[in-house]
Amino acid sequence: MLQNIPLYDICSLSDINQDDILISRFAPYLDTHKNLFTTHRHSFYHLVLFTAGGGTHSIDFENFEVKPGQIYFMIPGQVHSWAFEGFTDGYIINFSASFIQSFLLQHGYLESFSFFSGNLADAVINLPDQTYKAIKPLFEAILAEAATPALSAGDMVRLLMLQIFILVNRVGVASVLNGNASYNQTLIKSFKNLIEHHYTDVRLPKDYAAMLYITPNHLNAVCKDIMGISAGELIRNRILLEAKRMLINQKLSISEISLKLNFSDNSYFTKFFKKLENITPEEFRKKLINDHGK
Template sequence: MIQNIPLYDICSLSDIDQDDILISRFAPYLDTHKNLLTTHRHSFYHVVLFTEAGGTHTIDFENFEARPGQIYFMTPGQVHSWSFSGHTDGYIINFSTSFLQSFLLQQGYLDNFSFFSGNLADAVINLPDETYKTVKALFETIIAEYEAPSASASDMVRLLMLQIFIKVNRLCINPVSGGNSSYNQTLLKSFKNLIEHHYSDIKLPKDYAAMLYITPNHLNAVCKDIMGISAGEMIRNRVLLEAKRMLTNPKLSINEISLKLNFSDNSYFTKFFKKLEETTPEEFRKKLIYDHGK
């Protein structure tokens, strides 16, 4: 029988009545939740710093080598699995959108951090030694606040988390010279946000360019300059990713997925998927379920 890919919330992973934050050392967390080794999805933000690690982990169907000093960030809805070799330890923080947002005036504040953009190239970071030492010390303080809370412990945890995010984000920011580069970065961020909201119903770069009040050629040039791919590829890649995520749910038929992504018919969706992934949606799903069952 085909098994559904599980979706976990914080409550389902916590021993205490807590639905917005879960903090732990990684080894005992992994020992308690061995089910997380296989393919699953999160309803929360997920941050891990490895102090000891070997093997691999997978985020949205892309494999990464796990190594000491590596930090990775995941957003709600992403698909995840671990395949470790040897002893693995570190720190883990699972938190809801509301946990930090209740502390901040600026809506969408987490969108300022490149590693929460959904772009996997920014989400997995091997920290330089000095940054690793600083970030590790912050995680230790967070663990202490969480396990033996004093007055305003939750606010202290929030402050420490923001310190980690800001310090890591500084590593990811490329130095820019002149206002035009800064403008293009902002433009790209706006384009990504539009894709995130409209990938299922708007497929053409010219329509996004119109929403951004620029020409399609300008949008394409910005994408190629910063991302190395065209605007059309960025849109298609996001549609493909959502198709893969939907395929983890066997309750959805291929035809239902096609309709949800606004393809004119099932055969067009299959052609689109096979062109980009070099396999059909059915074959992709069979392999995913097979890997999950191993």
């Protein structure tokens, strides 16, 4: 029975005393950490570039098909599992926020990349051939630096990682066609950042609109144009995601989860969850336990 979803830090996954970064080819990493196939969470940033393999991987309860040339990014706290088919390989880098931030003066630099926002639509990217061919040697260079550290090896790894981030980010930026779209994308990003910080205590779109110095109608129109859903749905979806993450933890009762998410009572929380997910929180938890036991 699933008692509590594991939360891994870098130290628990490394053979050496290293709590800032772990770099590896993917196949040997999988052989060493077979426990990571089942649902788990990370306390660190995590990225994988697939060079071979098939099957699926799941991030925050959404499944993605594994493809060579696909890169995905995860932020601390997200829920994750793998279901590979056949031999799977690539590159993996696990790193702490401080590993990169210690190298930069700009606070929050990682969050400037859309794939580190926690939005799954931006976090799993099937790379164009040109980008894939450009970043694969960078991963090889990172592995080489890790295998035989030279003077300022850590800084070289940071530089190579930043090159990867910038090149991958250009794939997304290239899809922005005009200045208005760029402004709306920035607005959505700011809205999502506000939701991330306030979803337990601020529930109404009009309150977020006030924080953004725009009208509620403007906010809703931009959300529908860019995301295809209303501002209210974005807020509710974030609350639902956190509820799902908490429901994995068997040590938390439904009432405790309801309280942590700032619902007035357990009944209201259950109605909220069932309206969005079509099952009750208890049923969702039982399904997770059954799936985990397969």
